[in-house]
Amino acid sequence: MTPEEFRRHGRQVVDWIADYLAGIESHPVMSQVKPGEIRRALPSAPPERGEPFESVLSDLERLLLPGITHWQHPGFFAYFPSNASGPAILGDLLSSGLGVQGMLWVTSPACTELETVVVDWLAELLGLPGHFRTDAAGGGVIQDSASSACLVALLAALHRAGDGRVTEEGITRRYALYVSSQTHSSLERAARIAGLGAAGVRLVDVDPRTLAMDPAHLRTLLDRDRADGIVPAMVCATVGTTSTTAVDPVPEIGAVCRERGVWLHVDAAYAGVATVCPELRWLNDGVAEYADSYATNPHKWLLTNFDCGVLWTADRGPLLAALSSLPEYLRNAATSAGSVIDYRDWQVPLGRRFRALKLWSVIRWYGAEGLRAHIRQGVGLAQELAGWIAADPGFEPHEPHPLGLVCFRPRWPGLDAREADRATMRLLELLNASGSMYLTHTRIGDRAVLRMAIGGAATERRHVEQAWERIRTEHAALSRTLPGH
Template sequence: MAEIPVPQHMTAEEFRRQGRAAVDWIADYWERVESLPVLSRAEPGQVRGQLPAAPPEVGESFDAVLADLDAIVVPGLTHWQHPGFFAYFPTSTSGPAVLAELLAAGLGVQGMLWQTSPACTEVEQHVLDWLAGMLALPEKFTFAGTGGGVIQDSASSAILVVLVAALHRASGGQVGREGVERGRYAVYTSTQANSSLEKGVRISGLGASSVRFIDTRPDLSMDPDALRSAMKEDVAQGIIPVMVMATVGTTSTGAVDPVEPIGRTCREYGAWLHVDAAYVGVAAVCPEFRWIHHGVDAYADSYATNPHKWMLTAFDCDACYVADRESLVGALSVLPEYLRNSATDSGAVIDYRDWQVPLGRRFRALKLWAVIRCYGVEGLRTHFRHSVALAQQFAAWVGADERFELMAPHPLSLVCFRLRGPDEPNQRLLDALNASGRVYLSHTVVRGAFTLRLAIGGTATRYEHVAAAWDDISRIAAGE
């Protein structure tokens, strides 16, 4: 018999040494990230050009990997943990989240079934019930009620799975058996909603033509009257309203759709109501911000928010809740013989494979559990209140400068503003700011006008960073 080759793995002692080096590298990165240009200055192909054409035949030391992080990777990054990162929405991470990710990777469990790792499932159930309580969400979204929570990778996946559940409910399961009948169903959302809904509609097989984009009110939130008119017209033509997505904190301006009147219309026409609160939903940990959820208790069939944006939990972590878990499981459950087991057959456990698109799933709940435990509810409230206070200070500076105008309400941590006048000076201002390396802002279009967005929520962002950003904006606008 030929000798069986023995693979060479990192020993426990070597792992300890290199693990300490990796943690030190991350800590050093966090300490020095402010000195780096926020927006990457890499040219297309520059990173790949520094990588060898072929992989090594003989394994290298992990020291070489860390060295190339500094030499190749870091210069090719846009630094999302930089205190001057104000673009899009932050994906703020933290020490507890990173350490929990390390632990999850080390455990290496696959939580597709309860049986494949009971703790992976039950910690997730429990921590999502915790979060529901922290956000003052209704009991129907917890495992004490008729629904429950599941961690998706992002709000996009949450939208897709609840859309499939809504189709399952609206069709009595027919869609799952026979596919989508073209032109039979319609989905509704605001013109300001995230593009993820349209992508989800395409993936589901409904087709983009099934989406009705509803006009907004002056504050850029969905117009409930326009929604009702659109649904009434569709029903008159024999089209079934399957789902409405209300947005609590739109990506463009942070507008909050009026969930209660939207919900009344959904109930009238039998449509599923999904509330997408991807960025701002977590702010409801603070009682004074819970107004954003008005109407969710009475009318929402599903709800999602992203702890990986503002709640210090490393990407990816979307908390997705449904009020009726049977609709979701009924839509997504496929049980081949090789997955059958006594725990599943008993009906006493949750198998999260039935709550998501992929079969496999990793232990994402560990980082959310660690963040909540290490910060505590009060620590998280302090983080949210700090971000909101900084945004209100920035908005006050903008509002006091007659050269600028505020373009949308700013009750939380996003401020939309611009120089008065044509678009071109605003584009030049944005380009100059982002080229400085000190800050990074993104833009949108509000009522036809090019508008700058400054979103606050990063772990390391403090008053001095926001003040420096305003100083740069004011100075560049003055032509200095």
């Protein structure tokens, strides 16, 4: 493809994306295809001769679009937002166009140095401590997701807990990772990958009302393991759990970790970016004093398309010691002089994309003011929805709900717990089949509840109102079909 051909087709692609985003409400939120339907529609063998790019766009529209679940649809309330904004998309396009592989500073100095500036900007925007800056003892790095961030943090924690022996000798002692039942499943996967195994993961009790980790039980587990010859490697405190946005008491957990000499990782994948708003800075309580590492995902709620997660560490020493290696083919004068950051040593893969371009584009386009406005809109709409739910006798909201997620349970008078759960799941199926919205569910105290996550870039008050009216309507219709009604 020549530069002129690229120019012509590139305009077609940008126009297609712009038209898609402008007309996204015309699509059902969830894909309506059946398993295998897309594969059967595609050729079983690759083409022998090249095809015009118009054919690619045509097949995208005809064959692939029906199999897309539209994460940017204003009725997408499932999981957490995965914002894709215009400046982020354009930043990603620029990254792809440059084709940079930024494993070392020398392989593209701008790729590394822009990243150091952008993660420092973000730390300032979120009110994170100064020692997380790249010009201090710690520093930040863009990962693909919080899953990778927690794995990297665990590797650094194991290096420190084993006084470097784990890095050199492997897992020769028993180590443990401490999480709660509400911690993201990626932490258990990190334990498996790092060699601790599922048996090395300890579940800390949670407060039955708030679902936040219990520091007293954490202390008990740490002391028990120490007595049994097991080395506590890392505790993960979550700020905004995936299930309900529960917030673990970081100051209390951090104090326990400090007493026992255990690495504290704070997973704020969803909620961390909300601290761009000063009134939500309470989410940072304890981070400055106690966190050895901290992660949040701009690709969830901060208008930056996937993938873009940021990991900060208070002291980069253990991280670099755990992950650094320098084969001859990567040696160069800048690295040998120790005067530059080589981000290959801050992550699991060697190679890395120029992700900083899209985050840079977003921060410059929206500014702090625009980012705060986006977060505040999501929080405000969620609180309004929670008020409607609380005022309706047919529903019960789960408290607390400080951010953009509202969990709630439909009431089914006359049904026992198992029957009520079945009715709730049937209601979820009906709502998602409507095409106008997409919700998910979780369990709180062994009861099924619905999750409605607000924060999409295109979601307005009218979309939340329409979703709530459909929920009420479908609930009423389903209730009339149940026994005793």
